[in-house]
Amino acid sequence: MSAAANRLRRRHGAEWRFRACGAIAIAIAIAILAALLGGILWQGVGALWRTEILLDIDIDAGTIDPAGTRDPAALAGADYGVLVKNALRARFPEATERKQKRDLAALASNEAAYALRDRVMTEPGLIGTRLKLWVPASSDVDMLWKGVLDRDTLVDGGRLDADQVAWIDALAADGSVATSFNAAFFTGGDSREPEQAGIAGALVGTILTMAVTLVLSFPLGVAAAVYLEEFAPKNRWTDLIEVNINNLAAVPSIVFGLLGLAVFLGFFGLPRSAPLVGGLVLSLMTLPTLIIAARAALAAVPPSIRDGALAVGASPLQSVFHHVLPLAMPGILTGSIIGMARAAGETAPLLMIGMVAFIVDIPGGITDPSSVLPVQVYLWADAPERGFAEKTAAAILVLLVFLAVMNLAAVVLRRRFERRW
Amino acid sequence: MNQPIAFTLKPTSAPAVAVDSPPKMSARGVDVFYGEKQALFDVDIDIHRNRVTALIGPSGCGKSTFIRCLNRMNDVIADARVRGSITLDGQDIHDPGLDVVSLRARVGMVFQKPNPFPKSVYENVAYGPRIHGLAASRGELDDIVRASLERAGLWGEVAERLNEPGTSLSGGQQQRLCIARAIAVDPEVILMDEPCSALDPIATARIEELIDELRLNFAIVIVTHSMQQAARVSQHTAFFHLGKLVEQGPTEQIFTSPRDERTQGYVTGRFG
Numbered sequence: 129m130s131a132a133a134n135r136l137r138r139r140h141g142a143e144w145r146f147r148a149c150g151a152i153a154i155a156i157a158i159a160i161l162a163a164l165l166g167g168i169l170w171q172g173v174g175a176l177w178r179t180e181i182l183l184d185i186d187i188d189a190g191t192i193d194p195a196g197t198r199d200p201a202a203l204a205g206a207d208y209g210v211l212v213k214n215a216l217r218a219r220f221p222e223a224t225e226r227k228q229k230r231d232l233a234a235l236a237s238n239e240a241a242y243a244l245r246d247r248v249m250t251e252p253g254l255i256g257t258r259l260k261l262w263v264p265a266s267s268d269v270d271m272l273w274k275g276v277l278d279r280d281t282l283v284d285g286g287r288l289d290a291d292q293v294a295w296i297d298a299l300a301a302d303g304s305v306a307t308s309f310n311a312a313f314f315t316g317g318d319s320r321e322p323e324q325a326g327i328a329g330a331l332v333g334t335i336l337t338m339a340v341t342l343v344l345s346f347p348l349g350v351a352a353a354v355y356l357e358e359f360a361p362k363n364r365w366t367d368l369i370e371v372n373i374n375n376l377a378a379v380p381s382i383v384f385g386l387l388g389l390a391v392f393l394g395f396f397g398l399p400r401s402a403p404l405v406g407g408l409v410l411s412l413m414t415l416p417t418l419i420i421a422a423r424a425a426l427a428a429v430p431p432s433i434r435d436g437a438l439a440v441g442a443s444p445l446q447s448v449f450h451h452v453l454p455l456a457m458p459g460i461l462t463g464s465i466i467g468m469a470r471a472a473g474e475t476a477p478l479l480m481i482g483m484v485a486f487i488v489d490i491p492g493g494i495t496d497p498s499s500v501l502p503v504q505v506y507l508w509a510d511a512p513e514r515g516f517a518e519k520t521a522a523a524i525l526v527l528l529v530f531l532a533v534m535n536l537a538a539v540v541l542r543r544r545f546e547r548r549w
Numbered sequence: 550m551n552q553p554i555a556f557t558l559k560p561t562s563a564p565a566v567a568v569d570s571p572p573k574m575s576a577r578g579v580d581v582f583y584g585e586k587q588a589l590f591d592v593d594i595d596i597h598r599n600r601v602t603a604l605i606g607p608s609g610c611g612k613s614t615f616i617r618c619l620n621r622m623n624d625v626i627a628d629a630r631v632r633g634s635i636t637l638d639g640q641d642i643h644d645p646g647l648d649v650v651s652l653r654a655r656v657g658m659v660f661q662k663p664n665p666f667p668k669s670v671y672e673n674v675a676y677g678p679r680i681h682g683l684a685a686s687r688g689e690l691d692d693i694v695r696a697s698l699e700r701a702g703l704w705g706e707v708a709e710r711l712n713e714p715g716t717s718l719s720g721g722q723q724q725r726l727c728i729a730r731a732i733a734v735d736p737e738v739i740l741m742d743e744p745c746s747a748l749d750p751i752a753t754a755r756i757e758e759l760i761d762e763l764r765l766n767f768a769i770v771i772v773t774h775s776m777q778q779a780a781r782v783s784q785h786t787a788f789f790h791l792g793k794l795v796e797q798g799p800t801e802q803i804f805t806s807p808r809d810e811r812t813q814g815y816v817t818g819r820f821g
């Protein structure tokens with residue numbers, strides 16, 4: 129075989145090997161991503177369901193409305209927990225010892241009393257009657273029923289005792305245990321009890337924080353980029369500023385958190401744990417990234433467009449705002465959304481400004497105490513109760529969906545701006 | 550090619566240049582520096598109405614630098630400095646009382662590479678009149694756009710495509726669109742920096758015809774690499790070499806009996 133044919137064969141071989149390596153690398157990346165997402169989905173999907181117990185509750189007028197006035201204030205403050213306990217005791221009269229009674233009451237979640245109260249408040253006519261009501265079970269029962277933990281583990285670990293397991297079996301035998309969609313997870317705030325914990329507080333907190341970040345960093349970042357790229361003289365000072373911006377983009381995010389703690393909380397006395405401060409800190413963190421992306425997008429606009437505008441007598445400002453900035457906008461938007469998405473996934477700087485606090489209420493404004501999704505993930509991942517494991521995975525899913533929606537918004541905005549030309 | 554290029558003077562319908570009329574623009578003692586480097590040395594030249602002035606010379610000779618002085622486009626280059634006087638109708642264009650924006654509205658420019666805005670054909674032409682407030686109504690603006698496109702010889706081709714992006718036109722059409730954009734603000738002088746260098750011969754011929762027509766209303770300065778083009782379109786030619794204006798005069802004289810031997814060398818193709 130001639131040397132030329134040999135070389136050709138070797139070159140084709142090398143090309144084939146290179147392509148094969150690329151394909152393998154991508155296959156590995158996809159497999160890892162699929163495993164990661166699959167694992168989270170597998171763990172987290174359970175949080176969408178919760179276990180409920182059907183109880184036959186005697187809504188005793190003497191317990192919740194002794195005065196008989198049906199006064200809403202009195203009804204709201206009444207002790208519904210007793211009714212739930214009585215219903216369970218009526219179902220299992222064999223529980224007579226003090227410990228047994230306590231164990232029996234522990235089958236239902238604290239939430240059961242609130243569910244009953246809400247029902248009675250909307251339908252006061254139920255008072256004095258018997259009501260069959262599905263009430264949420266406690267987290268341990270939830271784990272058992274969904275099969276997340278097997279009964280031996282639960283009993284050996286002291287989470288459930290033999291009596292409780294027997295009672296659940298008895299309830300299950302007559303169809304009084306079932307799972308239903310866990311709407312409370314999406315409408316509720318955080319809780320110490322895994323079965324009651326919801327993501328709404330953290331989600332609203334994240335949305336508020338991102339809104340503050342966007343409102344602060346986008347106009348500032350774009351204005352800074354336009355000035356530096358289009359108007360600023362090129363001298364030692366602007367070089368220094370450029371180097372500083374590039375360095376700031378590489379500063380670890382926790383440093384911005386410490387800065388926020390010292391300046392916004394310490395000096396200006398802004399409220400702790402608030403989306404306002406979170407947004408301020410994340411703006412500081414996002415600004416350098418945004419400025420760099422916006423400058424790159426502006427620099428990518430061909431100089432001939434500026435020349436064309438200036439040559440028909442447009443002022444430098446008109447040239448930038450009529451021609452250069454609109455052309456750079458798709459790139460600026462992409463850069464901003466990438467920066468925002470990075471900020472939305474930040475935990476460390478927010479820990480510094482107190483957003484790690486345990487907050488049950490859903491924030492109503494940017495100065496209310498609040499949590500954010502990544503910090504909520506961190507908090508739940510750290511919680512000892514087994515019930516929080518699936519909540520953690522579910523919170524990660526919510527965070528991923530949130531980021532996906534943001535990226536989708538970036539793509540849609542890009543398309544819209546590009547179509548105008 | 551050592552022979553002087555074939556040269557025929559076209560009979561033109563344009564009025565003869567009134568040589569005694571005052572020049573539209575005139576440059577005296579113009580030096581240009583880029584940082585420490587001097588790019589132009591002591592250039593004197595007059596630009597007249599109804600006349601095409603061609604600036605020729607080898608690459609890097611300063612002809613593009615000079616044309617960009619005439620509407621102060623060198624202002625946007627950070628370390629460029631211009632010395633000497635350039636006047637438009639007797640007024641110094643570097644006079645602080647003269648706004649550079651209004652200067653550029655009076656001295657339009659067409660660039661080497663067609664650079665239409667990435668907007669519709671209509672918007673490209675309407676942009677200048679709009680920012681200068683030349684049209685009081687949409688109807689007037691429509692008229693200006695139509696008249697400009699007609700004068701640029703493009704109306705017939707784009708009348709039905711006014712809403713298509715200017716960038717979707719062919720190269721030659723784009724360059725004529727840029728010319729329409731320049732004349733839409735009703736300038737007095739049009740500067741053209743190698744307007745045909747990115748175009749094929751047919752598109753080039755159309756632009757050259759157009760330049761000849763535009764001469765009736767404007768003073769035109771054209772930078773060109775092509776001596777044939779200078780011979781075809783211009784009445785006055787200036788030869789630049791190494792930043793100096795070596796020789797200028799009526800085009801016919803420059804090409805047939807140059808006085809300077811560098812000019813002779815360049816137009817006969819011995820260098821450049």
